[in-house]
Amino acid sequence: xxxxxxxxxxxxxxxxxxxxxxxxxxxxxxxxxxxxxxxxxxxxxxxxxxxxxxxxxxxxxxxxxxxxxxxxxxxxxxxxxxxxxxxxxxxxxxxxxxxxxxxxxxxxxxxxxxxxxxxxxxxxxxxxxxxxxxxxxxxxxxxxxxxxxxxxxxxxxxxxxxxxxxxxxxxxxxxxxxxxxxxxxxxxxxxxxxxxxxxxxxxxxxxxxxxxxxxxxxxxxxxxxxxxxxxxxxxxxxxxxxxxxxxxxxxxxxxxxxxxxxxxxxxxxxxxxxxxxxxxxxxxxxxxx
Amino acid sequence: xxxxxxxxxxxxxxxxxxxxxxxxxxxxxxxxxxxxxxxxxxxxxxxxxxxxxxxxxxxxxxxxxxxxxxxxxxxxxxxxxxxxxxxxxxxxxxxxxxxxxxxxxxxxxxxxxxxxxxxxxxxxxxxxxxxxxxxxxxxxxxxxxxxxxxxxxxxxxxxxxxxxxxxxxxxxxxxxxxxxxxxxxxxxxxxxxxxxxxxxxxxxxxxxxxxxxxxxxxxxxxxxxxxxxxxxxxxxxxxxxxxxxxxxxxxxxxxxxxxxxxxxxxxxxxxxxxxxxxxxxxxxxxxxxxxxxxxxxxxxxxxxxxxxxxxxxxxxxxxxxxxxxxxxxxxxxxxxx
Numbered sequence: 001x002x003x004x005x006x007x008x009x010x011x012x013x014x015x016x017x018x019x020x021x022x023x024x025x026x027x028x029x030x031x032x033x034x035x036x037x038x039x040x041x042x043x044x045x046x047x048x049x050x051x052x053x054x055x056x057x058x059x060x061x062x063x064x065x066x067x068x069x070x071x072x073x074x075x076x077x078x079x080x081x082x083x084x085x086x087x088x089x090x091x092x093x094x095x096x097x098x099x100x101x102x103x104x105x106x107x108x109x110x111x112x113x114x115x116x117x118x119x120x121x122x123x124x125x126x127x128x129x130x131x132x133x134x135x136x137x138x139x140x141x142x143x144x145x146x147x148x149x150x151x152x153x154x155x156x157x158x159x160x161x162x163x164x165x166x167x168x169x170x171x172x173x174x175x176x177x178x179x180x181x182x183x184x185x186x187x188x189x190x191x192x193x194x195x196x197x198x199x200x201x202x203x204x205x206x207x208x209x210x211x212x213x214x215x216x217x218x219x220x221x222x223x224x225x226x227x228x229x230x231x232x233x234x235x236x237x238x239x240x241x242x243x244x245x246x247x248x249x250x251x252x253x254x255x256x257x258x259x260x261x262x263x264x265x266x267x268x269x270x271x272x273x274x275x276x277x278x279x280x281x282x283x284x285x286x287x288x289x
Numbered sequence: 290x291x292x293x294x295x296x297x298x299x300x301x302x303x304x305x306x307x308x309x310x311x312x313x314x315x316x317x318x319x320x321x322x323x324x325x326x327x328x329x330x331x332x333x334x335x336x337x338x339x340x341x342x343x344x345x346x347x348x349x350x351x352x353x354x355x356x357x358x359x360x361x362x363x364x365x366x367x368x369x370x371x372x373x374x375x376x377x378x379x380x381x382x383x384x385x386x387x388x389x390x391x392x393x394x395x396x397x398x399x400x401x402x403x404x405x406x407x408x409x410x411x412x413x414x415x416x417x418x419x420x421x422x423x424x425x426x427x428x429x430x431x432x433x434x435x436x437x438x439x440x441x442x443x444x445x446x447x448x449x450x451x452x453x454x455x456x457x458x459x460x461x462x463x464x465x466x467x468x469x470x471x472x473x474x475x476x477x478x479x480x481x482x483x484x485x486x487x488x489x490x491x492x493x494x495x496x497x498x499x500x501x502x503x504x505x506x507x508x509x510x511x512x513x514x515x516x517x518x519x520x521x522x523x524x525x526x527x528x529x530x531x532x533x534x535x536x537x538x539x540x541x542x543x544x545x546x547x548x549x550x551x552x553x554x555x556x557x558x559x560x561x562x563x564x565x566x567x568x569x570x571x572x573x574x575x576x577x578x579x580x581x582x583x584x585x586x587x588x589x590x591x592x593x594x595x596x597x598x599x600x601x602x603x604x605x606x607x608x609x610x611x612x613x614x615x616x617x618x619x620x621x622x623x624x625x626x
Binding site for chain 1: 301304305308309312313316317438439441442443444446447450451453454458465553555556557559560561563564567568578579582583585587590591594597598601602605
């Protein structure tokens, strides 16, 4: 009993010192909760076209109104939040996994491979991700599915984490405990998994959040151009439909404002979480933001 | 030292541009078996009635015309040669128009809007960020921090939608979309310029607001670390004026990493600017890209994407070349040989 309360107390006291990551986590958990509770209370079929009358303002029957295709917008928001979170989360996972592999390959083994991979990373970082994604998305088969959307945005979310992980591995490699482990007969894999990984955890967490954030940013950007899963009511596609049906000019604020608010909340949450995790990973920053 | 730096930067520039061109060539060919000619003919057939005879011959003729019947490596070399001359062929959706002319029509709009808004955001953001970290700065600045945080986290185009609603839809202070009023003929006159300016203010503010927060936060972080350096304490001990310490000692030294950050962030900034144009219907590259995407205009898409990457590579090169001018250490090396 006692160690448990002690543990909770320690987490709480850490949270007080790092209010940013707590705030960010709270915003994201709230969105997850909105999605989970919403999908339990309201059937997702109401997010489909012609599930209600078109162009209805908010009322007791349609809480957030309907769009021109007769989708009910409250269910659309619930389903869309879930889809967008899922795309970001899975793409972030893929991005971090690729970054871990490449970061260790380049940082731990160095050599020609390091020069080559980091050269490619530098070049890809100069090229705006959206531009490349537009080319990929525009050329894929007629309807983009949820999975291909995840792969498309994940394909460019690994570069920044790769860079940070590599830099960290480079500096850890020079610290005393790695040669020590080598002398005691550990092989490379053991050193990487047992000595380096645990020290990297805060960086991995920060890298995961930043990969997720860039994946979400790319997803919504592509979808706003109409290059998303067109049959699914994601947040970005809702904005695309709202723009192409000129919801703004027709005064249908209930169509475009809710997705804007949810997306803004999601970005603020991810941003706070990134800033907070950066502070944990990089104590020098603690006073800076 | 400086010469080798220039050469390294130039090689990097060429690599980026070459890499981008190659990506644009390879990606569509990897992504699908979709043939843009067949696709286009299908659309024409749907519009003009069903063709059954001679489809194969027509396809062959078109492929020969666009060089698609040649082996892949030869297509690649031809493509590189064309791209070097900024020749992207004909637009598929607006056929007699050439891609180059369409881009040339849209480019000045994007460069002016994006250039002015970004430079202003960078300068004002850096200055306010520096002030936020400066202990003697007015206190009211601290209250701006939460707003700056929020704005910097929200993508430009979403901010654009809200601005459009507040100031163009409900208040009618600004036009709802476009780059100039309908029925006005583009010309060099004061009236036209004012009209363009009125249309550019809202999208400009959207880019500016989102950018200013980013630069302020970045600068504040750098400044907090910079103010702990010994030379600041020394300058204070010498009894220098606050403004002199602020500009000549504190800002001068953290300006370098800030300019580096500008070079790195340009790609993200322009992606956002493109979507702002879509929201505002501003007649720049973003709106053209939207048209190209919806018309499946393969040539136009790759042309626009290539030009965007070229703009970024050129601006990165410019920033890289200004960098030694800002860094006294490099100038010093040149002086002493």
